Amino acid sequence: MLGRRTHGATQQCDLPLVGRVPRAAVVVALVALAVVLAGANWALSREAGHLLHMAELEASIEAYRTRSATLEAKLDSELAVLAALDLRVTALAKAAPSVAASRPAPPGRGASAGGGTTIPLVVMACDRTEYLKRTLDKVVDIVPPSDTNDAVIFPLFVSQDCRDSPRASAVEDLVASYGRFTLLTNDNPDRPRSKPGENIKYYFIAQHFQFALTQLFDVYGYTQVVLIEEDLEVAPDFFEYMAAALPVLRADPSLYCVSAYNDNGKPNVVADPRAVERTDMFPGLGWMLTRELWAELGRANWAKGYWDDWLREPAQRKKRSCIRPQVSRTKTFGEKGTSVGQFYSNHLAHIKLNDKPVDWRAEDLSYLLKDEYDGALDAKLAAATPLSLPDFKALDAKAGADGRLPGTAYKLTYPAAELLFPAPRITAW
Structure with missing residues (x-):
């Protein structure tokens, strides 16, 4: 039984308690829920921190592997250079x-x-x-x-x-x-x-x-x-x-x-x-x-x-x-x-x-040197006695025992198609 006051008088009424929660209990429940949520959030934050740390570790490991490979390649190169130098020193020693x-x-x-x-x-x-x-x-x-x-x-x-x-x-x-x-x-x-x-x-x-x-x-x-x-x-x-x-x-x-x-x-x-x-x-x-x-x-x-x-x-x-x-x-x-x-x-x-x-x-x-040489060659050609091919080959008869001619210079002018490889047929000089 519950009582209520009406116009200064207290009246009694019968109200069921089913479905009604005291205010204090609600407050306690909300506080508990907040605590639970806070704990969950902390746990999630901690897990996220762990995951981030693991990612950073993996990145560091990968960077280390890359640097290690680079250093290894450089070492191989330096060893090759040293090997070449060693061979060279050996050769010089011989x-x-x-x-x-x-x-x-x-x-x-x-x-x-x-x-x-x-x-x-x-x-x-x-x-x-x-x-x-x-x-x-x-x-x-x-x-x-x-x-x-x-x-x-x-x-x-x-x-x-x-x-x-x-x-x-x-x-x-x-x-x-x-x-x-x-x-x-x-x-x-x-x-x-x-x-x-x-x-x-x-x-x-x-x-x-x-x-x-x-x-x-x-x-x-x-x-x-x-x-x-x-x-x-x-x-x-x-x-x-x-x-x-x-x-x-x-x-x-x-x-x-x-x-x-x-x-x-x-x-x-x-x-x-x-x-x-x-x-x-x-x-x-x-x-x-x-x-x-x-x-x-x-x-x-x-x-x-x-x-x-x-x-x-x-x-x-x-x-x-x-x-x-x-x-x-x-x-x-x-x-x-x-x-x-x-x-x-x-x-x-x-x-x-x-x-x-x-x-x-x-x-x-x-x-x-080209200019000087060409000038001297042109002068020699201009001064040389011109001969036809038959006359040129007839010079062999004038050669001495050593196959040489007197000091006169001769020149033979011919089209390329007219004379091919005459040197074997000309022995005088």
Whole structure:
């Protein structure tokens, strides 16, 4: 029973308690709910914090892995550099008696320690040890001393191909026995393929030349290089000739090589050991090129095969010339080899090798510069006695016992289609 007051009187009424909650209980319940919600919110916030922390950890781990991979790659690169340096130190150690000559010049300088010029010589070798020994013997015999006070020094190298040959180790031992040469080994060549009907060995040779030039220009940093092959004999003044010709090569952009060889240098047509001439035909067989020519032609575009014929093509020659001596400073004795004695007995064996050394330091070769040379040649042609082809060939009867003519100069003018390769039919000079 509940009572209520009405107009000052208290009345009793009967009201059920079902569905009614005391106000205090509601407040307590709301407070409890708020506590529960607050706890849930805290738990959710904590879980979110854990998830964020885990994401940050995962990002840190990934960054660490990336940095680790980068450091590992850098370490591999540094190890490769150290390995290359180790190989180079080993090679220099083998050439200890000529360390000054074998030390690479700083890139872009090509200067000796004494302030002069450095001209490295590389002998291109395969596996013909008997030929190689003959060539190296002569090189060692005539190379100027490698005193660092010399105006020109000549570091000596041998570049060895044919590493799969059973005679490869014999070549290594031979080179090491001199104690004068740095050995470059073409260990992992990217062997090219020849075209049908062609000799694959000419492609191997071209690749070997590219390897050796890459080493000497791009690794050792030389600014000019002289190349000979394992079957070449060199004249006593070979090195001095190359040193004297280098300034001309450097000064004249219409030149692209210096050669020591005259393709027409048979005894009956050569006379003057001091004479040097320009030629539009790349001679090879002992020649010098500059790093500028290598950058232009060789570094990315070197011939796949037949490299010497490739250098003679107009696209490479670009109307440039080479200079070469009238009397050759090199001569091949390689009757056996890739060319299988080609032209050897009829031609190559008869080239005269100079036996009268010239003091090239006293020679002025500025007459080889294009403008001066062309002017002198024009004057000689203008003064020469003109002859027809029959009259020209009749001169043979006037030649002396040595095949030479009196001092008169003659000239033969003809259309290209009228006369092809007359030289074999003309013996007088």
